[in-house]
Amino acid sequence: xxxxxxxxxxxxxxxxxxxxxxxxxxxxxxxxxxxxxxxxxxxxxxxxxxxxxxxxxxxxxxxxxxxxxxxxxxxxxxxxxxxxxxxxxxxxxxxxxxxxxxxxxxxxxxxxxxxxxxxxx
Amino acid sequence: xxxxxxxxxxxxxxxxxxxxxxxxxxxxxxxxxxxxxxxxxxxxxxxxxxxxxxxxxxxxxxxxxxxxxxxxxxxxxxxxxxxxxxxxxxxxxxxxxxxxxxxxxxxxxxxxxxxxxxxxxxxxxxxxxxxxxxxxxxxxxxxxxxxxxxxxxxxxxxxxxxxxxxxxxxxxxxxxxxxxxxxxxxxxxxxxxxxxxxxxxxxxxxxxxxxxxxxxxxxxxxxxxxxxxxxxxxxxxxxxxxxxxxxxxxxxxxxxxxxxxxxxxxxxxxxxxxxxxx
Numbered sequence: 413x414x415x416x417x418x419x420x421x422x423x424x425x426x427x428x429x430x431x432x433x434x435x436x437x438x439x440x441x442x443x444x445x446x447x448x449x450x451x452x453x454x455x456x457x458x459x460x461x462x463x464x465x466x467x468x469x470x471x472x473x474x475x476x477x478x479x480x481x482x483x484x485x486x487x488x489x490x491x492x493x494x495x496x497x498x499x500x501x502x503x504x505x506x507x508x509x510x511x512x513x514x515x516x517x518x519x520x521x522x523x524x525x526x527x528x529x530x531x532x533x
Numbered sequence: 534x535x536x537x538x539x540x541x542x543x544x545x546x547x548x549x550x551x552x553x554x555x556x557x558x559x560x561x562x563x564x565x566x567x568x569x570x571x572x573x574x575x576x577x578x579x580x581x582x583x584x585x586x587x588x589x590x591x592x593x594x595x596x597x598x599x600x601x602x603x604x605x606x607x608x609x610x611x612x613x614x615x616x617x618x619x620x621x622x623x624x625x626x627x628x629x630x631x632x633x634x635x636x637x638x639x640x641x642x643x644x645x646x647x648x649x650x651x652x653x654x655x656x657x658x659x660x661x662x663x664x665x666x667x668x669x670x671x672x673x674x675x676x677x678x679x680x681x682x683x684x685x686x687x688x689x690x691x692x693x694x695x696x697x698x699x700x701x702x703x704x705x706x707x708x709x710x711x712x713x714x715x716x717x718x719x720x721x722x723x724x725x726x727x728x729x730x731x732x733x734x735x736x737x738x739x740x741x742x743x744x745x746x747x748x749x750x751x752x753x754x755x756x757x758x759x760x761x762x763x764x765x766x767x768x769x770x771x772x773x774x775x776x777x778x779x780x781x782x783x784x785x786x787x788x789x790x791x792x793x794x795x796x797x798x799x800x801x802x803x804x805x806x807x808x809x810x811x
Contacts, residue, residue, distance in 0.1 A: 492749065496709030499744040514749035516716055521749075 416441045418448050424525060425449065425487075426518075428460040438474045445478060449485045456525035457482050460518055462493030472507040479512040488513060488528050492521035538642070545628070545639025546582050552627050553579075559623035564616040570599060582646070593653055600654040601661065610658040617651040678704050680711040687719045687788045688712065689781065693726030701737035705744060712750045719788040720745055723781050725756030735770045742775050751791065753777070755784035 413436050419426040425448055427441070449457065459478065464471075479489040490513045502509065513528075515521035549556070557575055561568045577591045596617070603613045621644050628636045678700070683689050690708050694700075708720060722738065724730070742752040755778040757765075765772070778784040789796060 490749075491747075494748045496706055496713060496744070496748065499709060499747040500705060500740075502747055503740045503744045508743050509747055514747055516712065516718060516749045520716070520718065 420452055423454050424456040425454045426458045430463045449482055449487050454487050457487055457489045458521045459491050460493050467498050467501055469505050472502050475512055476509055490515050490521040490524055492518050541635045541638035542642055544635035545643050548627050556623050560620050563619040566616050596654050597657045600657040610655050613654045614651040621647050674703055678707050680707055686717045686792050688717045689721040691723045696734045705741045718750050720752045721784040722754050723756040730761050753784040755781045
């Protein structure tokens with residue numbers, strides 16, 4: 413099973429998904445990420461899905477789950493780089509990812525996290 | 534009294550071949566077409582039915598050409614089919630003179646052949662029409678979905694005409710693609726040119742907005758005319774937390790404000806100066 417690497421940049425964790433996700437790697441990613449947020453004390457998580465071309469409802473739910481999970485641990489999640497085809501698929505599947513922040517690319521995602529944190533004080 | 538089908542067929546082909554001049558003259562008279570095009574058709578038909586295989590490809594090719602040419606000349610497809618059918622009448626006169634049972638039986642076979650050919654001209658006509666319509670629909674689809682850049686980070690889609698699923702799909706894809714390519718965080722969907730909004734159109738718009746949101750961009754819907762606002766409320770369509778504005782100008786000013794651009798009075802003064810010069 414391939415594991416998705418989690419990178420730490422300041423107090424932000426960056427997850428760039430470059431592989432075809434199967435259910436096992438998704439579950440592993442959720443666990444790893446929760447551990448990392450706690451151990452590093454990160455305040456923000458960015459999930460980069462630029463390379464993801466195909467999604468199903470399971471992956472859609474994964475994004476929501478991660479966002480909810482990290483919020484419990486006091487970190488904001490931003491999903492960045494979603495492709496148009498992926499967005500359309502998710503909408504057709506009826507997943508609007510409520511509660512998940514999104515940004516067009518990594519740069520804007522980082523800016524968004526800083527903005528959110530600035531507003532929170 | 535039964536006549537073998539083979540013999541009947543041979544007899545009618547013989548009659549058809551032997552009375553070429555008479556048939557052509559009568560056919561021209563009945564159909565009112567030029568003798569030259571009928572002669573070509575007659576010859577192709579003769580080759581086709583006198584051969585063993587009965588291959589009608591050449592005849593069909595000629596008929597398709599004839600059908601197209603006559604449409605250009607302003608004939609209706611019925612006229613073209615009638616032209617083909619009138620050959621039956623011309624041949625029937627020959628059969629009547631012959632009077633034999635084989636010829637009559639064979640005439641039924643020949644008649645079916647001509648019916649098929651007549652219907653074929655009709656098919657050619659409708660296929661040509663169909664193709665024109667498809668081409669135009671495609672062109673319309675390409676024409677009607679421009680995505681324009683209004684400002685750095687703000688794009689707009691002026692929608693004109695009725696929205697259906699196919700068009701919305703194209704608009705949606707094009708808009709989302711542009712958002713990625715230009716890195717724009719704001720999009721304005723202007724529906725001033727959309728004549729009517731029903732539940733389906735609203736559904737399509739909502740899907741587009743949600744998809745854009747998933748990618749990290751905000752959509753504003755503008756150009757909602759009073760009667761459309763009325764329809765939407767009457768239909769009970771919920772736009773939820775989607776921002777809607779009456780005019781494109783309002784939407785632009787909202788998007789500018791959201792992206793942190795400040796509009797001050799100075800801009801207005803500058804416009805005034807330019808106007809004086811002009």
